[in-house]
Amino acid sequence: MDADSSGIKWAERQQQTLRSLQRRLVEHIKAGRTTDMADAPMANPARVYADPVRHEAERQKLFLEMPLVAGLSGDIPNTGDTLVFDGAGSPIIVVRDAAGRANAFLNMCRHRGARLVNDSGCHARFTCPFHSWSFDLNGRLVGQPGKLSFEGLDTGQLGLVQVPCTEWHGLIFVKAQPGSGPIDVAAHLGGFAPELAEIGLESFAPVKSGVMKANGNWKYVLETFGESYHLSSLHPTTLANTIFNNVLLFDRFAPHHRIGFAPRSYGELVDKPEGEWPELYNVLYMIFPNTAMLLGSPMPGHMFIQLFRIFPNGLSATDTHFTLYAPADSLNEQSRAVASAGFDLARGIIETEDFSVAAGAQRNLLAAPPGFKVNYGRNEVALQHLHRDLAAAIGMPL
Ligand code: FES
Ligand SMILES: [Fe+2]
The missing domain is CATH 3.90.380.10 (Naphthalene 1,2-dioxygenase Alpha Subunit; Chain A, domain 1)
Structure with missing residues (x-):
């Protein structure tokens, strides 16, 4: 070089x-x-x-179902660095975990759906402002004040909802629709x-x-x-x-x-x-x-x-x-x-x-x-x- x-x-x-x-x-x-x-x-x-009608089709087919650029790797260089954006039609957070991987989740508490994070920044965990349920950088539910009231609920199933996310040559791609399958960047970008x-x-x-x-x-x-x-x-x-x-x-x-x-x-x-x-x-x-x-x-x-x-x-x-x-x-x-x-x-x-x-x-x-x-x-x-x-x-x- x-x-x-x-x-x-x-x-x-x-x-x-x-x-x-x-x-x-x-x-x-x-x-x-x-x-x-x-x-x-x-x-x-x-x-x-x-x-x-066309607009609705665009929102569904292009913005919810296609891989979209969420940012560059340099936006979240360190553990806990988080990008927040809603434009694709789902409220999304992209966060770098302790292993250095970028993951994306819905910005939506699993208690009653409140918004977890308002701004991009660095987070040790995501704590909901409403009743303080908290989630680690991999989306696992790790804090639940008054846990007794939720006895019988499987906390293992109450992690943040994941959305597909892939980091590729400095670009971070997400798909805004949960469960829409993994992102094949090579197929998406082709030549x-x-x-x-x-x-x-x-x-x-x-x-x-x-x-x-x-x-x-x-x-x-x-x-x-x-x-x-x-x-x-x-x-x-x-x-x-x-x-x-x-x-x-x-x-x-x-x-x-x-x-x-x-x-x-x-x-x-x-x-x-x-x-x-x-x-x-x-x-x-x-x-x-x-x-x-x-x-x-x-x-x-x-x-x-x-x-x-x-x-x-x-x-x-x-x-x-x-x-x-x-x-x-x-x-x-x-x-x-x-x-x-x-x-x-x-x-x-x-x-x-x-x-x-x-x-x-x-x-x-x-x-x-x-x-x-x-x-x-x-x-x-x-x-x-x-x-x-x-x-x-x-x-x-x-
Ligand atoms: S809605 Fe998040 S803790 Fe209650
Ligand atoms: Fe111009």
């Missing part, structure tokens, strides 16, 4: 992948800022964003697996996280991460200053995909030998169905992972769980401050620019006349595939 100018150590294969993406971006720039494209435009009925494994996500640590609210459909929110066609129009004073509008790489690893954005600084690489190219990347990994992970360097000399996990909170409301991670071994006070500023910057742009469009569009799409369709251009190739793959996954036509 070699350290590049951003201070991060990429495995050789990752270096080669990123360099090949960089070459393709430079080719697009050289050709007059062209972009990867689909064969044809695609129309999609407005009801895809506005139909409660995307080696691309994600080579990033070395294990070496990243969280710096800042938060939940961003949008009054739009979750798919519309997700789409804002999937094309660069809107940069100069919607982000003229922010992202468009650093990234070329409407230049995009698209690689499909169905149903997942990878996108490359073109930093404006790559314009200078056209006539430079590769040996002099800087190590700058803007690569987005879309892990089906709801996770956008941006590997990027918003500031020279710093490499971040920005993880966006997008959850419906109703048909017309979306919660985006956003965490920014930085390489753990280079984290110090100064790099933390830079990373934290990067988070605030990204959040500000996304909330004020992207999400306000998503909200306005949702009001329109709900009120759209029968037969109204949205149109994805050839340049919005990721959106085309996303919608076809989502339709297939829920077993409903577009």
